[in-house]
Amino acid sequence: MSFLPYAVVVWLFVVGLYGIVTSHNFVHLTVCLTVVQSSTYVLLLAVGYRDDATAPVFTALSTAHKAVDPVVHALTFIDVIVEAVVAALLLAIAVQVHKRFGTLDPDECHPMRG
């Protein structure tokens, strides 16, 4: 098991954050948020990975067989659901923003400050 997946995790998290901070478009911003979230998928899957192991399906195999950790798969799965909900919500807001302001740039719709 190498450090590569963890390096990918850090990279995805940081590059996604950078995208959000510098974003000039709400749709772009939503996609950047999903990039940040992808880092959590990679982290969870990397945590459960074992060398020379199979998928944790024991119907055809004996339980003595080496398998990767199924718990993290369940976590990732729930994570994907959460992400889908949040992304849908953000895109819906983006549609509303576009209707109301005629732009998707967060710099150009500033009804309040302070």
Place this chain on the structure above:
Amino acid sequence: MNALVPLAVAIPIVAGAAVAATTTFHWRRPVEVVATTVAVCVTALAAALVVQSSGGWIVYWFANWRPHHNVALGIDFAVDPFGAGIAALAAFLVALSFVYGWHYFDELGQTLFHALTLIFLAAMVGFALTGDLFNLFVFFELATVPAIVLTGYMNEERGPLQGEMNFAVTNTLGAFLVLTGIGLLYARTGALNLAQIGEALAGKGTDGLVVTAFALLVAGFFVKAAVVPFHFWLADAYAVAPAPVCVLFSGIMSELGLYAVARVYWTSFSGAFGAHEEALRAVFLGAGVVTALVGAVMALQQRNLKRLLAFATIAHIGLFLMGIGLLDAKALAGAGVWVVGDGLVRGALFMCVGILVQRFGDVDDVDLRGLGRAVPFTGVLFVLGALALATLPPFGSFVGKALVEGAALDKGYTWVPAVILVVSALVGGAVLRAAGVVFLGLGAPVQEAGSRDEAEPEDEAGEPIGVERGRVPRFMLVSPALLLACALALGLLPDLSSWAFHAAQRFEDRAAYAAAVLHDTRPPSATLQHVGATWSDVLLSLGAVAGAFAVAATDLFRERVPAIFRSRAQRLRQVALGAATASHSGHVGDYVTWLTFGAAAFGAAFAFALS
């Protein structure tokens, strides 16, 4: 009793789904009755759990998957008086906001509000009761999503969209921080159950991975709690959310973030970090003081009543964090009582503001100057709420504050009561000042306000201001009056302090928690130790109330203050505010930059404290 535990989550979820399924039929009144009944039932259930669990944890394993050989196979709810108390507060606020909202959404005529709020309630209750770390994350997200939608519920206006967006992005990032922390912890311990993680980490000492995981979890939950510098989204979201929603946000949602930090720390990390308590205390207290002061100073500057109460919330979150951060049973007990007492009061204040919005269509105190005379009873409630925020005895907030101060003095932190005094006085004063302007027409009129406009541009007000939009039903006053009455009754409960102290000692006992969850052993019953407020606590609180009046008076009668003093104060104020208001830009990118900075700062602080 045990089998009833999951019902506290299941009932509102099922009811919420059912209401959502029937929205197209526009059955408004029946839905309102059902939703209110459900919330009242959950309140009763949670209150029963508070009483039941005071003898020891009530542990419920879903589908009866019990732990084997110290390994938690299933997912559990572990109920203690603190968690159940938080759940009861949430359900109670939801019930009253339903009653209050009876007339609030008349124009919309939708029942979606009830569906979303019921799901929100279910998530908050689950968050408070669960004993599983990943479950905590799921409920965190499940609470965030309806909250985001509720923020923009009145999205005919322009402001809500921005507040909603900031809320959604920052809170989702907070959730990712939590999830990353969970992933790291799972990698180390192979467990998701809080008790099992605690057992795996105890006595092993700290290393980089555990500290990083802890920092990520804390930073993620602090985003929810709106601790400085994660607090920016809160003011934007509260300012645009409808009043019945603000009641829930301010009364309970922010506190949940702090609750999660306390829960995770004492069940999972206290065994490993025990040797570094003193340094950890410094980090938490520091964050608490900064949050409290920033919130209080910003609150003083707000003219939008909802933003004012939003910053008051942030200030009080800082005070609660100080209570928790003292890492002491007595202080934790105080913070717990204070959260409940204060949540009720802030709920009532938001309801009063909602009545003003309903009646006059505006939330700006300058535009509302003197108009509040038409609703005197609302004014009385508002002022009472302000005094309760300033911890006037015998409100519940006073009892909590006295405990925190007592604990701080026991530990030798003599400056903590001073900070609490100053912050309570500033926040109470800010609210009293607004009350003076709105309900009595005090203070210098328009011109003075004009100069302050530059520092803080106004919201877009779509409706004509000051025109009465119809009478507000008396009915709407019932909810805030009831909330304040409950806050008062809480403070008058006999032996509340001693009982909360007892519950807090148990909350902090990691070994007993692990034994109860993993081995099903009941903790030995301890004798109730008597703690309570002293006369010096009463004096301090009265000092805070007097300070609040002084702050409000200096602001309202500014022109009568000697000129030299005034110009000095003005300059000081501008310097302090220039920086503060500039950072509250309303731009989501800026907020995320602050979030990143904050997470890094907390990470560094914990690394330093725990090495």
